[in-house]
Amino acid sequence: METNKHSREIEMKYTSFLLPILGAIILSGCSDWHLRGVVDGEEVSFSAYVSFSRANRVGRAVNNALSSRGAVLLGSKSIADFSIEILNERFERRVLSIDPVSGKVRELELRLNCEIMVRDKEGLLIVPRQTLRLTRDYFFDELSAEFTTNQREILENDLAADAATSIILRLDPKKKKVSK
Numbered sequence: 001m002e003t004n005k006h007s008r009e010i011e012m013k014y015t016s017f018l019l020p021i022l023g024a025i026i027l028s029g030c031s032d033w034h035l036r037g038v039v040d041g042e043e044v045s046f047s048a049y050v051s052f053s054r055a056n057r058v059g060r061a062v063n064n065a066l067s068s069r070g071a072v073l074l075g076s077k078s079i080a081d082f083s084i085e086i087l088n089e090r091f092e093r094r095v096l097s098i099d100p101v102s103g104k105v106r107e108l109e110l111r112l113n114c115e116i117m118v119r120d121k122e123g124l125l126i127v128p129r130q131t132l133r134l135t136r137d138y139f140f141d142e143l144s145a146e147f148t149t150n151q152r153e154i155l156e157n158d159l160a161a162d163a164a165t166s167i168i169l170r171l172d173p174k175k176k177k178v179s180k
Helices: 002-029 056-068 149-169
Strands: 047-051 082-098 105-120 125-139
Touching: 047 056, 056 082, 056 149, 082 125, 082 149, 105 149, 125 149
Parallel strands: 047 082
Antiparallel strands: 082 105, 105 125
């Protein structure tokens, strides 16, 4: 009887040890599985010129995303495979909910609108002028001293990075041109 109890204890120890390892092996076998926000994106093999005089955050995010994916950033649009124009960006905040007891803001929505246009080296439109709209909701933590301008900047930079990814995904060297 005691041997049976002892063997069950050993079995439980091995099971509790091996089960997480087995789970990790199974997840690593899924080729597209990754932690959220870890994948940098696919490598690209083209050159680009990025213009963003009125859209600093999105422009810098596009430059960073292109560089991290292996694109060559050029200072002249005449020799670049793509000329990306980020015409403007606008961040907006909107209150979504208010705490009924304290009257303080509980949930906010942060929106980014930015206009883009992309041409190839011949000047043909690859992506006609369009507005990208990204939205993110977040809860306001009134107890956190850090949740001020710093947190807002982080969220705006995240939205700009998402916009940059969206722009890069529109770039396909084999894509049919729209027009001059």
